[in-house]
Amino acid sequence: MARTPPLPDLRPARINALGEFAASIAHEVKQPLAAITLNAQAGLHWLEQDPPRLEQARVALRVVLQASRAATGMVRSLHGMTCQAEPERSTFFVDDMLRDVLQLLRGELRQHEIRVSEEFGLARHQLYADQVQLMQVIMNLLQNGIDALHAVHGRERTLALRSMLMEDALHISVTDNGAGIAPELAERIFDPLFSTKPGGTGMGLTICHNIVQAHGGRLWATTAQPHGTVFHLSFKEYTLWTPSRS
Known part of the structure; x- marks a missing residue:
């Protein structure tokens, strides 16, 4: 009786794909996270002035919000590309x-x-x-x-x-x-x-x-x-x- 050939082990390919996906996320969100850190520090600096520099703090916080949205969007975008989803135009x-x-x-x-x-x-x-x-x-x-x-x-x-x-x-x-x-x-x-x-x-x-x-x-x-x-x-x-x- 003929033996059934063993199924290929797909785990190494999946591990490699997950590794690439993780590297992609780390690469893409690095810049928005850096913007969040720098502008959060700037916002605190302006608020600690005497008197507080409220307008400058508002500008810094707006950038923090924009960068956090960008990071979220980039993760969504990478997940979509991995799943071969159509771009959200x-x-x-x-x-x-x-x-x-x-x-x-x-x-x-x-x-x-x-x-x-x-x-x-x-x-x-x-x-x-x-x-x-x-x-x-x-x-x-x-x-x-x-x-x-x-x-x-x-x-x-x-x-x-x-x-x-x-x-x-x-x-x-x-x-x-x-x-x-x-x-x-x-x-x-x-x-x-x-x-x-x-x-x-x-x-x-x-x-x-x-x-x-x-x-x-x-x-x-x-x-x-x-x-x-x-x-x-x-x-x-x-x-x-x-x-x-x-």
């Missing part, structure tokens, strides 16, 4: 979303003495997309820029966040003046578990790439001159906002 103004992300990162940018250049040219242009996921992408790219600038000494540390309409597509770019990416590594930066940073999870850019592709967009990197890296996002599908007439 809505229509939003691109430039407003970019400003919200910068607001979450203000504390860390000040802490590392990074000057940010903002050039937003999409005032009336909207995307129909998962806003939390697109915020994840921009936050990841800006965080990569911050990390790249840690080792920069002897020149000003700068990041540039730009949006514009280019060749009938919405174009967003994030530019840092760090050391740049070695040419032999440039084609691998979006590969799962590949990282150019010591201790990096190798998940951030992979998640970004998957999110952008799921929205029908493109994500790629080029070399900045004279120093650094530019990450580009491009989306063909967008709408132009027109005020309703009553």
